[in-house]
Amino acid sequence: MDAQLVVVTGERVDTRALSLRERLLQQARELGATAAQADSVEAASQQVRAAEALGRPSVVVLGPCVEHPARLARRLSAQHPELRYVFALDPGREQAVRRELLFSAPPGGRWTALAADSPALAEHLDQALAACAQQQRSRTTLERLRLRLAGRPPLSSAEHRRLVVSDHYLAGVLACAHDAIVSLDLSGAIVSCNAAAERLFKLEHLEAEGLDLASLFDVPASLQLTLQAATRGSPTRGEFVLDEARGARVVATAFTAFRDERDQILGVVAILRDITLQREAEARSRELNERLVTTLESxxxxxxxxxxxxxxxxxxxxxxxxxxxxxxxxxxxxxxxxxxxxxxxxxxxxxxxxxxxxxxxxxxxxxxxxxxxxxxxxxxxxxxxxxxxxxVTEALQIEQAQRAQLAAEAASRTKSQFLSRLSHEMRTPLNAVLGFAQLLALHAGDPEGLDARSQLSYANQIRRAGLHLLALVNDVLDIQQVEEGRLSLSPEPIELAEAVDTTTELLLPLAEAHRVATFNEVPPGVAVVADRVRLRQVMINLGGNAVKYNHEGGTVRWQLARDPARADRATLCVVDSGPGMSAEQLGRLFQPFERLGKETGDIEGTGLGLFVSRGIVEQMGGSLRIESEPGRGTRALVELPLWSGGAGELPTALNTAPGELLPFRPAAAPGAGADGVRKRLLYVEDNRVNAMLFEAAMRLQSDVELRVAENGAQGLEIAAHWIPDVIALDANLPDTNGYELLMRLRQLPPLRETPAFMCSADAMPEDLQRARRAGFVGYWTKPIDIEQVLGDIETVCGEGAGPPS
Known part of the structure; x- marks a missing residue:
């Protein structure tokens, strides 16, 4: 390094001062600088002048033994204004010296201060020496320019001072610049360069001077063309690559010409920036972007x-x-x-x-x-x-199809299981019907025959099995309506206490047979909104279960529960004192045909009542649940919407349910009693077996004369010549149906008000409603109840009779 380091130890020299001096002199030699030492201002000034004579700048280090380092520096600055200083302070006096430097530091700001034992001292020395060398290089460049300008008028002192300040400013800028700055002559040779250019080109200052700039790049001709454009006065930019000796770095360049006062081009200033890392980052970014785009596109x-x-x-x-x-x-x-x-x-x-x-x-x-x-x-x-x-349209369709298939398979399995259970449940009573019918047939040819008691027993068994089959069919129809949502409901306010009274009266024979006491503990004045007939069906089922599955001498209590959190609901509780059920039994309770092991006992039932009842209650907007524990009885809880009106607004209970027919009071039948027969009955039925059953039943009624027609035309023909007192029509006939036939019969004046009954196997509520609207006064559901038929005929033909049952 072409600079001198002068160490001023002071007049008071001690061991520490000598040690510091030796360390500093050694560091100077390691940095490649000339080293000297002085003990006074005069000695230091002589060393600086000797170095200036050789064109070598100096850095002065003021050691910790100098009494007043700031004053000494100012005295030296008066003689040598361009000196740089490093204050190596005594740690014990560091604060005092720093305060002194605030007011009397050397001018120009070219100084630094730190403790003498600081590990950063060598770095500060290096920076100061490098700054001096750069300043000297700048001064050399200016000297060359001065020689070129020889013969020009001398500058005034003020202009000279401005040039000196500019020189110092330019030296500082060049030293601190991160970009490489190179001055070139018109041939492209390097005149001067800053420290950043030396690092970029991996050259020392003296090695760079006079080199052709283009020769430092891998394609000299390309850079030479750009440089020539700049020498013609056109600022140019480019991007070039250094040769292998300089690391093949990518360099961005900017060239601009500088001119004299006559606007003549003197040379070119080049600013060069190493953009290798930037270009590598951009290349990586492009590669990543291409990969990303390829991925996103695929x-x-x-x-x-x-x-x-x-x-x-x-x-x-x-x-x-x-x-x-x-x-x-x-x-x-x-x-x-x-x-x-x-x-x-x-x-x-x-x-x-x-x-x-x-x-x-x-x-x-x-x-x-x-x-x-x-x-x-x-x-x-x-x-x-x-x-x-x-x-996901197709996926959703496939998913929906799969769900539908699974639902269909589940429904099919459920249907198969249901039909299997239904078959089992129907075969048991059918076994009784067919078995006892065969016994009756076999004994018909027996000379001794059956006694009346045995015949009655067989008949009762057949009748009991038939009633069980009929209940089973009715429950299955209810299940179908509940599941299809076709349950016909007529919601109305119903007082619970009154409904419980009616239910317990209907269940009284069953309760007496099982010796079970029933208690209505529901307070009066509480009404719920429900369908009257369907609610009665549910209550009879729950009450019947509570009686049948109780023990002899047990109790059934009807109670009311209210939840303050659900003020708009009321819960009817049926509490029995029976044996109760386990959690496992409760889990099976609402399955069709499930009777919890009572299938083979003597307690009648189809196993469908609870399943149907829950569906009915839910369609009425309520809920049904069962609570039970072994040995502690069972509670059936029916929660229903509470009637919001007052007790005085409750309607009078109706005696007929939806589908039941209104009372009928006939006029005197024309021709009745004319031939000694009190009642004439016309029955239109195409099924011969049903007709035979009806004929056999009418033979038990000695005052009824029956005529049977097999189709509608035959029925009209009979009615035209033989005026009946009562008409019974099958719903489905070969040539017409019961509704159309009744309309045609009503066209005969004598039959306009003759009571007519529909006799059909269609037993849905809408069938009963249609029959009532068509003008039928009663509905005999097949299989017919002979006692009901005889009673209805007696009622509609008797005087002062009430409605048919």
Missing amino acids: ITDGLYTLDRDWRFTYVNRRAEELLRRDRASLLGRSIWEEFAPALGSAFEAEYRRACREQRASTFRAFYAPLDGWFEMTAYPSEQGLAVYFRD
Whole structure:
């Protein structure tokens, strides 16, 4: 390093001063600088002048034994204004010296101060020496310029001072600049360069001077062309690569000419910047971007990105296919303009929520213009929104088809199980019907025959089995209506206490047979909203179970429960003192045909009552649940909507349920008693077996004359010549139906008010309602109850009789 380090130890020299001096002199030699030492201002000044004579700048180090280092530095500055200083302070006097430097430091600011034992001292020395060398190089350049300007008028002292200040300023800029700055003559040779250029070119100052700049690059001719353009006065820029000796670094260059006062070009200033790392980063970025684009273009999901103004900034290939739009027509356009139907839909709501909450949103939505379902995932960022999506229409259809198939298979299994249980339940009573019928037939040829008691026993067994089959059929019909939602309901306010009284009266024979006491503990004045007939059906089922499955001498209590949290509901409780049920039994309780092991006992039932009752209660807006523990009885709880009106607003209870027929009071039958027969009955029935049964039943009624027609035409013919007192019509006939036939019979004047009964196996509530609207006064459901038929005929033909049962 072409500079001198002068160590001033002071007049008071001690061991510490000598040690510091030796260390500093050694560091100077290691830095390649000339080293000298002095003990006074005069000695230091002589060393500086000797170095200046050799064209060598100096750095002065003031050691810790110098009494007043700031004053000494100012005295030296008066003689040598361009000196640089390093104050190596005594740690014990460091603060005092620093305060002194605040007011009397050497001018120009070219100094630094730190403790003499600081490990950074060597670094400060290096920086000071380098700054001196750079300043000397700048002065050399200016000297060359001065020689070129020889013969010009001398500068005034003020101009000289300004030039000195500019020189110092320029030296500082060049020393601190990160970019390489090189001055070139018109041939492209290096005149001077700063420290950054030396590092870039890996050259010392003296080695760089006079070199052709273009020769330092791997393609000299290319840089030479750019440089020539600059020598012609055109600022130029370029990007070139240094040769292998200089590491093949990528350099960005800017060339501009500098001129004299006559605007003549004197040379070129080149500013060079190492952009190797930048270009490598850009290359890596391009590679990553290409990989990313390749990946995004190859994924099977659609992807588009939106900026904060909802404009498309990227659309991948799959998104083009799914959106059926070319990406070029979308980029830069607003999504709400290009896909206006999405405004106000789930798409807009979820996109805005994702941006507002700054979290990903995944959802499914249907977009009508594309006729498809899409699964969307929106990822928010500071730049906007990235949306991944896929068409899931086909997948949803497959999923729905699979669910439908599973549901169908489950329904099929349930149906098969139901039919299997139904077959089992029906075969048991059918075994009794067929078995006892065969016994009766076998004994018919026996000379001795059966006695009357045995015949009655067999008949009762057949009748009991038939009634069980009829109850089974009715329950199955109720199940179908409940499951299909076709249950006919007429909600009305019903007072619970009155409904319990009616139910306990109907169950009284059963309770007496089982020796079970019933208690109505429901307070009066509480009403619920329900269908009267269906509620009675549910209550009879629950009350019947509580009686049948109780023990002899047990009790059944009807109670009311109210929950303050559910003020609009009331719960009817049926509490028995029976054996109770386990948790496992409760889990099986509401399954069709489930009787919890009582199937083979002597307690009658189909196993469908609870299943049907729960469906009925739920369709009335309530709920049914069972609570029980072994040995502690059972509680059936029916929760229903509470009637909001007052007790005085409750309607009078009706004696007829929906589907039942209104009372009928006939006029005197024309021709009755004319031939000694009190009642004439016309029965139109195409089934011969049913007709035989009816004829056999009428033989038990000696005052009834029966005529049977097999179709509607035959019935009209008989009615025209033989005026009946009562008409019974089958619903389905070969040539017509019962409703049309009744209309045609009513056209005969004598039959306009003759009581008519419908006799049919159709037993749905809507069938009964239709019959009532058509003018039938009664409905005999097959299999017919002979006692009911005889009673109804007696009622409608008797005088002062009430309605048919």
